[in-house]
Amino acid sequence: MSIWICKACGSHYASNDAPPANCSICDDERQFVPESGQEWIARETLAYTHANDWSELEPNLTSIGLSPTIGIGQRALLVLSPRGNVLWDCVPILDEKTRDRILKLGGIKAICLSHPHFYTGMVEWSEALGGVPILLPQADLPHVTRTSEHIRPWSGDRYEVLPGITLHRLGGHFEGSSVLEWEAGADQNGVLFAGDTVQVVPGKGWVSFMYSYPNLIPLPAREVRRIASRVADIRFDRIYGGWKDRFISSKAKEGVARSAERYIRRLES
Template identity: 80%
Template sequence: MPIWICKTCGAHSALNDAPPPHCIICDDERQFVPEGGQAWIAREALISTHVNEWSELEPNLIAIGVSPAIGIGQRALLVLSPHGNVLWDCTPVLDGKTRDRILELGGIKAICPSHPHFYTGMVEWSEALGGVPILLPEADLAHVMRPSEHIQPWRGDRHEVLPGIVLHRLGSHFEGSSVLEWQAGAEGKGALLVGDTMQVVPARGWVSFMYSFPNLIPLPAREVRRIAGRVAEIRFDRIYGAWSDKLIASGAGESVARSAERYIRRLET
């Protein structure tokens, strides 16, 4: 049976001869169903037309994206460490060359998606790489489109994946929206991989926070204040977002604090 991929968000459905009538990710008010209606494409139809592209962002951090882009167009980030490798976020397609290359690098110990919009091909990646655990916040399990025995729910606000690699549940975009703290990143100053739990914006050195980015639904001031307080407890100097141009190379902790203050001020004025 084929793997059906939502054309709008890249989510994989449970295996079936026919695509499902709805995508629960796109039906949610944080995403959208296009004017032309829900559409799916079989994964097999993409094999000859789409590939994974790699780029090294810094030592031991590799970006992997699908070209041409599918759905939201986010990238996955592969963190290499002496204790094992971790995949942050996921993409809708995994090609054979990428699978082989990851295995040559020692495989991965865990897949850690930031939130449901980037679950996409997480089960395919897990199975292709040997049944890798998929670590999902318990709060977001209702958004899983393709169930798997490899999904391992976690509770609370903090979960150590490997030494020096820590998940932090911040909420905001989704109740389980998370960031990944990579303590060895940024030359040992620490890097935060954020997906779009916080969105790096075009203005240099700023981020923003939204309940829905495509539909421009803001978060309340109290939520932004809470998130900023949590982030202030994490040591980091750099932020990597979900797309190639989403980077704050240094001073990122101060950037988050300053951005939260501006957001709250605008809401409360």
Template identity: 50%
Template sequence: MTHWICGTCSVEYADTPEPPASCPICTDERQYVPPTGQTWTTTKDRAAAGHRTHVEPVGAHEPGLHRVSVQPTVGIGQVSLLVQTEAGNLLWDPTGFVDQDAVDAISALGGLAAIAASHPHMFGVQVEWSHAFGGVPVYVNEADQRWLGRTDEVVRPWSGTHEPMPGVRFVQAGGHFPGSSVAIWAAGAGGRGALLSGDTIAPVTGRGWVTFMRSYPNSIPLSAAAVRRIVDRVEPYDFDRLYGNFGAVVEADAKAAVRRSADRYIGWVSGDFDADT
């Protein structure tokens, strides 16, 4: 049997004889089916097409954090983050492809103890990743479990907040999806804390700014109340640096950047600046 992978979002599905008729993640208004239509692939086909994983340190200023990417990119193209802790490693926002290069490189860094995605667009081939590392838990927020195309005994539901290992805490902030989450890594940023934000809170091109959206590809905004709730949910935690799911970083004063950006966003969607339009 073949575990099907959506050609557009690279999320994995069950091992049915024929691929599903459509990908619910891509037909949802937050994603898209390309004009060329729905396609399906498999990890074997992707390997044959030349895709390879790459694992590299984020930098000397951030020991214990690596980026995991696929080149050429697959699906939505997220860059996963590998967080090393004394209690084992977390793979955050797993890519839509895994190979022996990834297994070898990550095993040399201590393997995996947990896998989690910030939201369903980032599920990737999370169950396949888990199986490549002996069946480690894949944490899925309860509010978004219905988006799982591939269920498995390695999936562990959670909600609210959850500590998969000492030093790492998942926080359900909602917004983009009801279960959209962030991970707080206490040892990050030299002990000041790092927020692995997925695109629950998305770094934008201007330095020190982030944004919040229901849909990024289709530019559908969130309400003022939803953005306020996201910020309130992360407010209790210390973090100085913020890592998004496509390699962008707010290097310092990230908590202030989140507050400042939320105030700007809320002002705009509430009409405070309509005189400028």
């Protein structure tokens, strides 16, 4: 069985021979097929050209990326907790050095994902770390490009992964788009891992909300209002977005409320 990785988005596909004709993630109107056409990378070739990078963001929180990046430059976040470790989001490969480092830290209890653009190497990570459960919202199962017995669907709007670590399905960008609440983060003030369910934008303290980021298709005002009201019920002070330079170090909750108001005002003007 060969694993083929979509060069544009980082999704994995298992195939007995040639790569598939197209990538369902890129064909979706929330992503895109580049002007140069669909391209594939054989998984085994990446072992020689790519490696994970590792950086500590705050106590018990590590960002794991891929260097050089492929796909949309996804990053994963490893949360260490007394009841077990959780991986939030994923990157296309897990190299041996990083696998060993994670195993020395006690391994991972669960892999949780914000949305299908970050599913990438989740099955590879799960298998390499001993069959870690991959928690996916039921609504987004149709977007899985590489199936696995380790996928555990969850439904509803909230799911406690471990004590103090909770998934909230907010929808919007995808029906299953989620955020992860980490109560002990930011010195016990609470952290929200937002992916791009709530997208941190470059201006300090601001976020945005979109149906498609690359194709610039907005969400309706009622959806933005609904997402903002769900976020208002979560206790947090800091946000880590989906990419490494996207974070709001403090007063992030006020930032989400202010940003939603600004955006709705423009949508309805």
